[in-house]
Amino acid sequence: MFCYQCEQTAKGTGCTVQGVCGKQPDVAALQDLLIYSLMGLSQVAVEGRKHGVTDSDVNVFTVKASFSTLTNVDFDADRFVELIGQAVEKRDQLKAKVKNAGGNLASLNKAAHFIPEKTMEGLLTQAEAVGLKSYPADNPDILSLKHTVLFGIKGVSAYADHAQILGQEDDSVYAYVHEGLAALQRTDMDTAQWVDMALKCGGAAVKAMELLDRGNTETYGHPVPTQVPLGHKKGKAILISGHDLQDLDALLKQAEGKGINIYTHGEMLPTHGYPKLKQYGHFYGHYGTAWQNQIKEFPNFPGPILMTTNCIQRPKNEYKDTIFTSGLVGWPGVTHIADQNFKPLIDAALAMPGFEDDADKGEVTVGFAHNAVLGVADKVIEAVKGKAIRHFFLVAGCDGAKPGRNYYTEFVEKVPEDCVVLTLACGKFRFFDKKLGDIGGIPRLLDVGQCNDAYSAIQIASALANAFGMGVNELPLSLIISWYEQKAVCVLLALLHLGMKGIRLGPSLPAFLTPNVLDTLVKNFDIKPIGTADEDLRAILG
Known part of the structure; x- marks a missing residue:
């Protein structure tokens, strides 16, 4: 191979x-x-x-x-x-x-x-x-x-x-x-x-x-800012990971009234901001942190796990029996649900112990997609013109287990207090629970959504560029991108198609890019590898 x-x-x-x-x-x-x-x-x-x-x-x-x-x-x-x-x-x-x-x-x-x-x-x-x-x-x-x-x-x-x-x-x-x-x-x-x-x-x-x-x-409606608990409630539980909103909707409907709380994991976190999903009383909170911890976290969850689309490495044998897949996802020895009839998953949840107590582990806020952010665009524009906001950073992309990704946590932690961080995709789980405060009521950490919500980030950037009468590349905006798999490749190509320049990409560059191809990207788009957090912040902000 x-x-x-x-x-x-x-x-x-x-x-x-x-x-x-x-x-x-x-x-x-x-x-x-x-x-x-x-x-x-x-x-x-x-x-x-x-x-x-x-x-x-x-x-x-x-x-x-x-x-x-x-x-x-x-x-x-x-x-x-x-x-x-x-x-x-x-x-x-x-x-x-x-x-x-x-x-x-x-x-x-x-x-x-x-x-x-x-x-x-x-x-x-x-x-x-x-x-x-x-x-x-x-x-x-x-x-x-x-x-x-x-x-x-x-x-x-x-x-x-x-x-x-x-x-x-x-x-x-x-x-x-x-x-x-x-x-x-x-x-x-x-x-x-x-x-x-x-x-x-x-x-x-x-x-x-x-x-x-x-x-x-x-x-499901336009996402709205929503606070999501990171702890858990006493009682039966199901964890859903991946990306598929329709699977989540079907599961919420079928589990309603059965005494089971539904928790998200990974890129399902932003779904808490969708009005037609958040209306379910048993749609509770988010469980788990970064992608690289999935293998460690899943055995500790006291209920079954539904995997939708790509979201995890091959599961270990010791907990295969508690994992279910849907849609295209499939592994030998794991129960696959092809028709969105989640009765086997629900039955498994009822048979498993669930959480024995309540636990308050804080909360995070999601729902800052383009509709929500542009709804307060006047405040953002005023803050930029008044120099309350100096710079925007889009720190986004994939997470993974390979060393070097701590850069993104350090970068966000070191972003100056007069700057705003927009984030999306599973890369945010390196820092999604950081308390960065706000600037005049505008949160300094804005969760835009899933990886496909790069579209939202593009819409936000385009609207701000129009408001200021300048090109997107003239905005006080820097893109700090992490990649892992092929959706990140297509998002990067989307940004290049739109003429975005100066993207910093890491934690390492794709092995399939030859030196000459990389040189073409550098010359035409000023794409560059990440350095250290301090070096990159100095280079961007001066």
Whole structure:
């Protein structure tokens, strides 16, 4: 196997024995083969669009299947065998439609004619020939950019899948995903064209996040500032982690009146700010701290755990029996709930001891998405003009267990008292409970939401730039970004697509960026690695 799509990849170069995330070589191989199958399907889809042929089932399947290969989503080899078969079946069905419309199928790459073997051994043999290093490229820089585009597409697919579940779609997103996946087999594009393809991925990411924002807010209301307890109540309990609001909504409805309190973990924390979710009386608080502590924290939770979307490394055997997964998430030996019927999860909660007492561990405030912040924009603008607020820092992104991430905690702790910190995604769990106070009633630590709520941060920055009559890059705003997996890649590409400059990225730079590609990012966007908290603050603030 060879995989280097996440920040924690082995030795900073690539996992070759098994994934640091727990992914086994057979799963890695089948994921590579699924992506190859999607390249072939995408070639047919691209040809189809030239002749007015689109297929909504193919669109939805492509992003869902691509999403399944994202870090910490699916570790179940059998499910990838099913997805590979479905990709080929849908490709051949689409071929018939495209051919009838006058499409030229003979010109397509061999990926569009791939036939999977019928045995696991045969599939694994086929996979050996189509891994990341097999993509045709004239030089390492083009291969690097192809991988950047692929990983960005995986992130876009995650957001597009979430949005589609909530009824929000845009064909431009599907069209880009197909265009990008199909292009991975092309040999006629130079480095500049691949840079453009990567920035185009950023455009698709912005649209996908906009769709998801619309789906979330139209379904559950605009988030409002909400105080969330970090302790617990005596009684039965369920912990939900991940990102999926619809799963949470379904669980809250089904558990209502059963004497079970629902606690969030990880990126589910911001859901407490949504009006239609916070109305449930048994939706209590947040349990746990940073991502890197999940393995330690989960065995101490006295109830079952529901994992939605990617959110944790492979669970340890000693507590597999208390974990349930939903949606695309899957691990061998863990109960999977595919239809949002959470009765098995609820029954498990009723059978487990729950918390024996009440515990007050303080609280945090969430709900500062774009609608809430822009609602007090006049106060923010006045504070900036009056020099009460000197600078804004967006300290956001992923968390992880690899050393070096304490930088983000130290950075936030050392931000001067006349500066405001906006944060989003699971990286905030390094510092989300810090008491930074306020500036004229404006909290100095504003939790904007989940990783997809980078869209909210963009809207806030754009509105402030318009109010001050300047470009976004002229604002007293600095972006301090941490990355771990492919959604972070697509968010970074989104920021670059929007022309954001001066981003500081860490804790280490992606292994898939060659020196020449990194040099291009530095020259065009002034992107730079993080240093120390003191050095970076001095450089930014003077």
